[in-house]
Amino acid sequence: MLIVASFSILFIMALALLRAFLGPTIFDRILAVNMFGTKTVLLIAVLGVASGEASFIDIAIVYALINFVGVIALLRFFEYGKVQAEKAGDE
Amino acid sequence: MDIILHLAGWVCIVAGVFFGITGAIGLHRFPDFYTRIHAASITDTLCAGLIILGLMLQSVSIMMIIKLSLVLFILAYTGPTAAHTLAKTARKENIEPILDPAGEES
Numbered sequence: 307m308l309i310v311a312s313f314s315i316l317f318i319m320a321l322a323l324l325r326a327f328l329g330p331t332i333f334d335r336i337l338a339v340n341m342f343g344t345k346t347v348l349l350i351a352v353l354g355v356a357s358g359e360a361s362f363i364d365i366a367i368v369y370a371l372i373n374f375v376g377v378i379a380l381l382r383f384f385e386y387g388k389v390q391a392e393k394a395g396d397e
Numbered sequence: 398m399d400i401i402l403h404l405a406g407w408v409c410i411v412a413g414v415f416f417g418i419t420g421a422i423g424l425h426r427f428p429d430f431y432t433r434i435h436a437a438s439i440t441d442t443l444c445a446g447l448i449i450l451g452l453m454l455q456s457v458s459i460m461m462i463i464k465l466s467l468v469l470f471i472l473a474y475t476g477p478t479a480a481h482t483l484a485k486t487a488r489k490e491n492i493e494p495i496l497d498p499a500g501e502e503s
Contacts, residue, residue, distance in 0.1 A: 307407070311448070314414045318440065321421035325433075333430055333487045340479050341424070341437045344472065345417070348448055351468060355452045355461065363464035370468060374475035381479075381486045 308356040312349055319345045336380060343373030406454035413447030420444060429495045434484055441476030445469075 319342055326338035347370045354362025416439060423436030449469045453462050 308410075311410050311414055314418065315448075318417045318421040318444075321424065322437075325424050331430060331487075331492060333483060333490075333492060334433060337430075337434060337437050337483055338424065340483070341420075341440055344441050344445055344476060347468065347472065348445055351449060351452060351465065355456050355465075360458060360461045360464060363461060363468060366468050367464065367471060370471045370475065374471075374479060377479045378482060381482045385486045385489060 308352055312352045312356070315345055315349045315352065319349070332384075336377065340373065340377045343369070343377075347373070402454050406451040409447045409451030409454060413444045413451060416440065416447065417444035430487060430492055431484065431494045434480055438476065438480045441480065442473065445472045445476070 322338045322342045322345065326335045326342065329335040329338060347366045350362055350366040350369060354360070354366065420436045420440035423439070424433055427433045427436055446469060449465055449472070453465045453469075456462055456465065
């Protein structure tokens with residue numbers, strides 16, 4: 307039954323990926339990629355509970371943090387033109 | 398008691414998958430970038446929260462429950478933050494929302 311949930315999450319990921327390919331603006335693509343990453347975290351968590359491996363959840367935690375840092379870095383690049391931290395102070 | 402927890406877990410997972418599919422369809426059917434943020438944020442918070450809550454109700458070991466609650470905590474903070482930053486940056490880059498055609502523009 308958890309297999310059905312993981313296939314549904316895969317379907318949601320496919321729809322998000324389609325929006326990432328189609329998206330008219332660059333922000334639609336970033337939004338879809340962010341959603342794709344969140345759904346990947348959910349997929350890893352569901353598979354970890356289904357297989358009974360507690361160490362899968364660690365991978366889910368790391369993936370959630372990496373996804374968040376990646377999206378924030380990309381948006382900082384768009385907003386300030388640079389990813390460096392010193393640029394934020396004098397904006 | 399055990400069967401009640403199992404059933405409650407399934408109700409949470411099915412509701413979470415429903416909200417996820419709803420948000421993914423909304424990501425394609427909404428006309429505008431800012432409305433699409435709304436659809437994607439629903440899947441970031443409600444779908445993820447309900448699915449992980451259902452997994453927590455179903456899992457047996459206490460270590461897995463602690464780790465899943467950590468995932469829930471991280472997702473509940475990072476999802477709305479990313480959505481807010483996305484909307485702020487898009488507003489700064491002059492992505493215009495579709496306003497009401499009756500003309501209530503600011």
